[in-house]
Amino acid sequence: MSGVHVTALVACVVTISVIVELLRRRQLRDKYAAVWLIVCVPLAVFAIDPNLFNRLAHSLGVINPPDLLTVGAALFLLIVCVYLSWEVGRLENKTRVLAEEVALLRKELEEEKATP
Amino acid sequence: MARSAERPDVLVVIPALNEADSVGAVVKETRAALDADILVVDDHSTDGTAAVAAAAGADVISNVFNLGVGGAMRVGFRYAARHGYPIVVQVDADGQHDPREIPALLAALQPTAEPALEPRLVIGARFAGTGSFSVPRARRWAMKLLAAYLSRLTGTHLTDVTSGFRAYNRATVELFARTYPAEYLSDTVESLVIASRVGAHVAQVPVSMRARLAGAPSQSTWRAVTYLVRVGLMLVLEVIRTRTRPEQPEVK
Numbered sequence: 001m002s003g004v005h006v007t008a009l010v011a012c013v014v015t016i017s018v019i020v021e022l023l024r025r026r027q028l029r030d031k032y033a034a035v036w037l038i039v040c041v042p043l044a045v046f047a048i049d050p051n052l053f054n055r056l057a058h059s060l061g062v063i064n065p066p067d068l069l070t071v072g073a074a075l076f077l078l079i080v081c082v083y084l085s086w087e088v089g090r091l092e093n094k095t096r097v098l099a100e101e102v103a104l105l106r107k108e109l110e111e112e113k114a115t116p
Numbered sequence: 117m118a119r120s121a122e123r124p125d126v127l128v129v130i131p132a133l134n135e136a137d138s139v140g141a142v143v144k145e146t147r148a149a150l151d152a153d154i155l156v157v158d159d160h161s162t163d164g165t166a167a168v169a170a171a172a173g174a175d176v177i178s179n180v181f182n183l184g185v186g187g188a189m190r191v192g193f194r195y196a197a198r199h200g201y202p203i204v205v206q207v208d209a210d211g212q213h214d215p216r217e218i219p220a221l222l223a224a225l226q227p228t229a230e231p232a233l234e235p236r237l238v239i240g241a242r243f244a245g246t247g248s249f250s251v252p253r254a255r256r257w258a259m260k261l262l263a264a265y266l267s268r269l270t271g272t273h274l275t276d277v278t279s280g281f282r283a284y285n286r287a288t289v290e291l292f293a294r295t296y297p298a299e300y301l302s303d304t305v306e307s308l309v310i311a312s313r314v315g316a317h318v319a320q321v322p323v324s325m326r327a328r329l330a331g332a333p334s335q336s337t338w339r340a341v342t343y344l345v346r347v348g349l350m351l352v353l354e355v356i357r358t359r360t361r362p363e364q365p366e367v368k
Contacts, residue, residue: 099183103179106178
């Protein structure tokens with residue numbers, strides 16, 4: 001196992017532990033944790049046995065295996081970013097509706113108080 | 117919560133953000149101009165707008181944080197829908213709309229021959245040429261283009277689609293209580309697109325605009341460009357968007 005693979009393995013293990021710890025402290029929703037665990041576990045396996053990754057790359061017709069890693073990572077991160085912007089937009093909309101509701105309810109409460 | 121029987125049919129909604137210098141006069145003028153309930157939606161002002169409006173005799177709703185004109189209007193529409201007002205009039209808090217023109221808007225809103233269930237919307241449009249509006253060129257072009265596009269969409273000749281001086285009937289109030297766009301700056305334009313999609317009848321009434329009583333006009337070159345981009349994007353989106361908007365459910 002070369003230095004690169006040791007580094008990759010350490011990075012995977014650290015990431016997995018951080019995510020598990022966050023889950024344990026209820027700081028991270030499991031649906032998001034699942035995404036990262038699904039990515040990290042195979043990567044850790046590939047770090048332990050690089051030949052497995054090379055064979056996967058060749059079977060997909062990729063001549064230079066690291067290219068698969070680069071393209072795969074870029075694609076994955078892109079999908080994550082798009083998903084997060086969608087999620088933020090949804091949350092923003094919900095917050096907005098709640099704020100409107102609060103304003104209206106506060107008004108109603110004031111009216112109730114004024115006319116017993 | 118129903119309105120008591122003696123309350124008027126018209127709710128004048130005045131969205132206000134830091135307009136303490138002018139909102140009081142606008143409320144008083146509106147009260148003098150017609151028999152209507154007045155609701156000032158204070159969009160989280162920091163200058164006592166809410167207190168001034170209340171002192172002038174308006175009902176006031178204060179937003180818990182800044183929601184923009186669109187968000188403020190949505191609060192107004194929801195309030196009107198819940199209290200059963202059949203008519204909403206929207207007036208700017210800066211005093212550039214003359215409340216004495218409101219009856220003209222209302223007259224155009226309720227032609228006797230039309231079915232009452234049809235959504236209707238009347239825009240108070242400033243006279244071409246009247247008033248010295250120093251609008252940046254980019255924005256002026258955008259407004260012309262928009263006016264042409266929305267005229268086609270609504271089947272009415274419109275010249276001032278960004279005017280915030282408007283009257284809405286019950287069907288439109290109920291529509292906008294659910295769907296009024298909250299996007300910064302483009303709410304006036306986008307609301308017309310939404311209205312046209314449900315086949316709303318849109319009319320335009322010429323009114324004269326005054327110089328604003330207080331406050332600086334919210335226009336600069338940068339904002340004009342932002343506006344242009346945003347509205348352009350919005351129009352493209354409106355063309356490709358699905359008909360049903362994933363809007364919030366109405367909480368009863």
